[in-house]
Amino acid sequence: METLSQLGAAIGMSSGTLFVLLTGFTVFCLGAVLSGIYVSAQNPLKRRLSAAAQQEAPLATAQRKSQRDLTGMIDPVARYILPQDGEERARTAANLIHAGFRSEKALPYFYGLKALLALGLPLLVFIASSWLPQWTMGKLAIALLSAAFVGVILPNYVLDKIKNNRLKKLRNGFPDALDLLVVCVEAGLGLGAAIDRVARDLEVSHAELAEELRLVNVEMRAGVERPVALKNLADRSGLDDIRGLTGLLVQTMRFGTSIGEALRVYSEEFRDRRMQKAEEQAAKIGTKLIFPLVCCMFPAFFIVAVGPAVLRIIYVFERL
16 A cells, blocks of 8 residues: 555555556456457357367377277288289279379278178178078088179279279369460469469369369479479379370470460360260260160050050951
């Protein structure tokens, strides 16, 4: 209180008034802090972000733990389940990359899954055979061999389906990406900036192609030379159209010609090729329609057109 009296005398104010002002200022600051905390806690965006972070953190931890556990199980037997033929391993690794599986452990995981199915499906069939006493040993042996065959073939079939589906999505998005790339380059953007802009524009409509283009830009920013990054794009995608585009860009950068003109020429050639392919598909429609016409429509047409006459003839012969 002596300090407040001295401070009040210094500024020409009584100690009671000064105490009230200091108390009010302290309460005001405390209320502002508490209200800020409350508003930030009630902010829906922050609430959703914090909830997503809390949900993703244990999920990511569990995913990393499961990957470590799976790696610990696969690594000791990897050399026994991986094929010894280098060409087969390279072909399977390329198919996995084309399907979107770029992890280094994708190849041992794939063959581990094949081995697990090749052993697990016959085991399930053998267990299920206890409920089928009418099966003979011959039927059981055929069922076991069939289950093992399915376990070996099924992963390859699923992988081919995933790869073809992804290649189809890349092929469908490539014309749009090429047109956008021509517009961006002719507008004055460099190749790296044009690829980045096209990747951002295609992120919603063609996510797979946008991801591939984003990887190209990331590699170039990391110091990889442009020809090498473009070649990696062609290897990852597995499309002849993208391989032709990357080859054209590499030749353009090597000889110093205009990238915009080269892209426009390739775009026109690609449109012509796409039109020729569409005309080819249209020309095949007549041949493909023969089978549904013969099997489905012609029988119904003959029943409607000739059926009444046949019934009339049968009726006349019965009256004779």
